Amino acid sequence: MERLAEWDVDTVFGMPGDGINGIMEGLxxxxxxxxxxxxxxxxxxxxxxxxxxxxTGRIGVCLATSGPGGIHLLNGLYDAKLDHAPVLAITGMQETSVLGTAxxxxxxxxxxxxxVAEYNMMISNPxxxxxxxxxxxxxxxxRRGVAHLTIPNDVQVADAGAEPYQSLGPVRPPRTAPVYLRGSGLPRPEDLEWAAEVLNGAARPAMLVGAGALHARDEVLAVAEALGAPVVKTLPGKAVIPDDSPYTTGGIGLLGTLPSEELMEEADVLLMVGTNFPYTKYLPEPGKARVVQFEADPARAGTRIATDVPVVCDAKxxxxxxxxxxxxxxxxxxxxxxxEKMVKWRGDMDTLxxxxxxxxxxxxxxxxxxxxxxxxxxxTCDSGTIATxxxxxxTIRDEREFYLSGTLASMAPGLPYAIAMQHAHPGRQVIAYVGDGGFAMLMAExxxxxxxxxxxxxxxxxxxxxxxxxWEQMVLGYPEHGVRYPEPEADFSTWARACGGFGAKVGKAADLAPAISQALAHDGPALVDVDVNPNEPPMPGKVSYEQAKNFAQAFLRGQPHKAAIATTLWKDRIQRLGD
Incomplete structure (x- = not known):
């Protein structure tokens, strides 16, 4: 605990257990x-x-007991691994004298x-x-990832610094105040010149920015202005630039915009900054665009798409x-x-x-x-339709931020994220936007x-x-199965009130704004449970022929809610045309 404190760790998230009693005493x-x-x-x-x-950009630390406690950590740790967040997991282990005896x-x-771990060690000597x-x-x-230390019970309760074995010499760790490690982010001059040559020659440039550029808003906007390049944002990189910027076409992929998809089809040069976007089918087809990538990790440069100029550097x-x-x-x-395309797209979204x-x-x-x-x-946001x-x-504007489980796309992190971020930023408004399925998984939090x-x-x-x-079942051409919970639906507002917080249940649109206003003004935790249309489709920005065909076939095969779904789709279409 002393060593963690010297690394400016001020918070540990976890649950006690008999496998970590020694660590809890240190805490x-x-x-x-x-x-x-x-x-x-x-x-x-x-x-x-x-x-x-x-x-925060600082290391997050979690603690769990031996056995099942440590196993439970894995989903959240894989989220850290895949989204490149520095996290230290500390777990307990049975006494060394009984290891191997079941x-x-x-x-x-x-x-x-x-x-899951970039560094992974069992401590056998205090x-x-x-x-x-x-x-x-x-x-x-x-390495922007997970480190794991597991500590047997007998080591936990031993005297600090005890040396029970003949050693090669005393351990002399540095006692100076540690710094957050970050290598030089400067690119090689020859790589920059090469990148500039390709970018200056573009007739239809595009930028794709991700979470690695969240700290580089001013620089992204300046380069977009110089190139005259529309900027597409990955979902984890949604807060890189404001959503009302004249340079952005919004998101990409299943949750993205039609202008972004059309831009990727038309671009002759793509500048990727701070992203290793995994959904390659949404990127330019091979050979149709030259690619320049600014990537902090040389192992990730050029792994998604053929890259003409990989530049290893910090985005900013x-x-x-x-x-x-x-x-x-x-x-x-x-x-x-x-x-102009974004003006129309934003109008379409407004009508919905x-x-x-x-x-x-x-x-x-x-x-x-x-x-x-x-x-x-x-x-903060869970995975599912809510992410759409x-x-x-x-809308990202001013100093707003947005976080979700990006690459792992796990259900349930929205509320835990919000709790941690509220702890880290006590003066800011922190909101968890979650689905009923994800909230139910970890509602005890x-x-x-x-x-x-x-x-x-x-x-x-x-x-x-x-x-x-x-909706994914329907797009594949299958009638829905096993995706709707039986009635009655949950009323999570009663749980919020039982916990001593504010809770409101909303079933009518007229009651929504007053309830959310009360929740935001409440001086403690607050929850608004909103009954929304279960038949509202999270349609992709561009619907392919295959998707439309499979969707229609699912209807013909006995979709049990086809009347309600068809009515919702028809209303959406009428509203777009009418406006």
Whole structure:
């Protein structure tokens, strides 16, 4: 605990257990330096550590007992691994004298964590700890991933620094204040010149920016202006530039916009910055566009698409050095074309934010939240249809931020993320926008927020179903099966009130704004459970012929809710045409 504190760790998220009593005693002794946030499920602790790391750039730390406690961490740790967040997991282990005897809860977590962890070690000697804590944290920072230390019970309760074996010499860890490790982000000058040559020769340039460019807003906008390039944003990179910027065409992929898809089809040069976007079918077809990629990790440069110029650098520093080499463009017809397309797209999205719909349109619910939330609000989001609504109807402006499980796309991190981020930013408005399925998985953590007096706000998009899977089944041509929960639907507002927080259940659009306003104004945790139309489709920006054909076939094969779905689709279409 002393060593963690010297690395400026101020918070550990976790649950006690008899496999970590020694570590808990260390936390008790150093509670003035390291705060312990007691959660209700270890998976949430790992999500909290990941959310803390994403929102602060500092290492997140989670703690779990031996056996099942450590196993529960894995989902949240894979979220950190795939989204490149620095996280340290500390787990317990049975006493060294009984290892290998199939003792109770004997799970060799160091072996279990081999795939998820960049650094993974079982402590067998107390004298190892200072140095190995250093190495674990340095590795997590340097490789932007997970480090894991598992500590047997007998080592935990041994005297600090005890050396029970003949050693090669005393361990002498550095005692100077550690710094957050980050290698030089400057690109090689020859790579920049090569990149500038390709970019200056573009007739139809495009930029694709991701989470690695979240700290480079000014530089992204300056390069976009110089190139006359529309900017597409990955969902984890939604907050790189404002959604009302004249340079952006919004998101990409299943949750993206039609202008972004058309831009990727038309671009002759693509500049990728701070992203290793995995869905290659949404990128330019091989050979149709030249590609320049600014990537911090040389192992990831050029792994998604044939790349003409891979530039290894930090996004902010690389773009800053690139800018003087670019030839500014004036009167760019290419950019103007996509600005016009975005005017139409935004108009189409506005028509779906209709307060007259019954049941409540999920697009309207997000639009109300978007209007009422603060200019520096942090929104966390679960995976599923809610990610579509947030992508298209939560507006990045001012200092707003947005976080979700990007590459893992796990259900349930929205609330744990919000709790960790509220702890890290106590003066800001933090909102978890979650589905009923994801919230139900870790809903006990609302009690965690109440018990720690964290004023997180939760908006539940309640369609009583696993909505994203429902629509994916239909797009594949299958009638829906196993995706709608039986009636009655849950009323999560009663749980919020039982925990001592604010809770409201909303079934009519007219009641939505007052309820959300009350929740945002409440001085503690608050939840608004919104009954939304379960038959509202999260349609992709561009519907392919194959998707449309399979969707129609699913109807013909006995889709049980086809009348309600058809009515919703027809209303959406009429509203778009009418406006």
């Amino acid at each position: 008790r002794r150093h509670r003035d330096r390291v705060r312990f946030v007691l959660v209700h499920h270890e998976e949430a602790a790992a999500f909290m550590a990941t959310g803390y790391a994403k929102a 003792y109770q809860q004997e799970v060799h977590l160091d072996r279990l964590f081999e795939d 004298a190892q700890l200072p140095s190995l804590v250093d190495v674990a944290i340095r590795t997590a920072y340097a 520093e690389g773009l800053r050095e690139l800018l003087p080499l670019l030839t500014p463009r004036n009167g760019n017809a290419h950019l103007a074309k996509y600005q 934010e209709n307060a007259e719909r019954d049941p409540i349109a999920p697009q309207y619910a997000v639009s109300v939240l978007d209007e009422l939330a603060a200019g520096d609000a942090i929104l 609504w947030a992508a298209r109807h939560w 609302f009690l965690t927020a109440a018990q720690h007096r964290l004023p997180v706000k939760v908006i539940v998009n309640n369609n009583n179903s696993l909505g994203q899977i429902l």
